[in-house]
Amino acid sequence: xxxxxxxxxxxxxxxxxxxxxxxxxxxxxxxxxxxxxxxxxxxxxxxxxxxxxxxxxxxxxxxxxxxxxxxxxxxxxxxxxxxxxxxxxxxxxxxxxxxxxxxxxxxxxxxxxxxxxxxxxxxxxxxxxxxxxxxxxxxxxxxxxxxxxxxxxxxxxxxxxxxxxxxxxxxxxxxxxxxxxxxxxxxxxxxxxxxxxxxxxxxxxxxxxxxxxxxxxxxxxxxxxxxxxxxxxxxxxxxxxxxxxxxxxxxxxxxxxxxxxxxxxxxxxxxxxxxxxxxxxxxxxxxxxxxxxxxxxxxxxxxxxxxxxxxxxxxxxxxxxxxxxxxxxxxxxxxxxxxxxxx
Numbered sequence: 001x002x003x004x005x006x007x008x009x010x011x012x013x014x015x016x017x018x019x020x021x022x023x024x025x026x027x028x029x030x031x032x033x034x035x036x037x038x039x040x041x042x043x044x045x046x047x048x049x050x051x052x053x054x055x056x057x058x059x060x061x062x063x064x065x066x067x068x069x070x071x072x073x074x075x076x077x078x079x080x081x082x083x084x085x086x087x088x089x090x091x092x093x094x095x096x097x098x099x100x101x102x103x104x105x106x107x108x109x110x111x112x113x114x115x116x117x118x119x120x121x122x123x124x125x126x127x128x129x130x131x132x133x134x135x136x137x138x139x140x141x142x143x144x145x146x147x148x149x150x151x152x153x154x155x156x157x158x159x160x161x162x163x164x165x166x167x168x169x170x171x172x173x174x175x176x177x178x179x180x181x182x183x184x185x186x187x188x189x190x191x192x193x194x195x196x197x198x199x200x201x202x203x204x205x206x207x208x209x210x211x212x213x214x215x216x217x218x219x220x221x222x223x224x225x226x227x228x229x230x231x232x233x234x235x236x237x238x239x240x241x242x243x244x245x246x247x248x249x250x251x252x253x254x255x256x257x258x259x260x261x262x263x264x265x266x267x268x269x270x271x272x273x274x275x276x277x278x279x280x281x282x283x284x285x286x287x288x289x290x291x292x293x294x295x296x297x298x299x300x301x302x303x304x305x306x307x308x309x310x311x312x313x314x315x316x317x318x319x320x321x322x323x324x325x326x327x328x329x330x331x332x333x334x335x336x337x338x339x340x341x342x343x
Contacts, residue, residue, distance in 0.1 A: 034201040034234040044338040048305025048324035049275025050289020052259030054243025055191035066193040067155030068180035071145035074099040083336040104146030113137040133166040168205035174198025188246040200233040239265040255279040271295035299329035318342040
């Protein structure tokens, strides 16, 4: 039964994404989706491993990579992530999750991206009008996961997505669904997830309203008519992710875990993400990977990072500090810092 559910999820993901592209061999639809911030990796661990997170389990960031992995969290956990994104854009991620016994695990996360204020310029006033504008993105996510057996878990998320720029904004609702299966072969894990399946986004607000004289050549008619620009609707960046992960070596003092994800987005070409994590006594972690392998014209590539997980003296509380570095070629780099607490 669990294998059938896993296969069904993979078939649904493939049919959903391929159905959106008329000729996927020649048409990538790059730059045709809204809410691009939903494609940014949220945490320091998975991004240090080249964004290979679909088959990882028991981490709060599973709400982003594959909500089925959230089911391996049994206690209460929290995570706070800050990253200085490209061009001085601020990106923050906050997540909380708690186990509900045999019912499953529930989690909440908030993702925000904000652009610094800048001058409003026009053709007539290229040096600025004296006004300032800004832009921001927000996603509020509610996730639930349950382990149906000790080897198989499913999970899903519902998220509210908001984008704004100056006096205009757009909102929509989307969902993620995923599954995670531990195979009998050396504990190798296989994960699959469909992300951001939801409605289109369309900007609206007072900046679309204006007054227009319907007839500039005749007098005596209605002088001004209130009108509105019609903005286009854009879909969300839906992607289907299949991943595999497992331990290359494991004993009581050392663990080496690999991850490999295949990604099929609706607005770009397919790619592979790969990574490796080495853990010493589950306290000190070293990670490295490579993102967007085989994707054409990508700037993202080599990743690395590390972390320290320290158990607070005489308690079950674990403090987690993680860091990742991602090379973006001509766009320089992105560094992420995360702080987590496990109770």
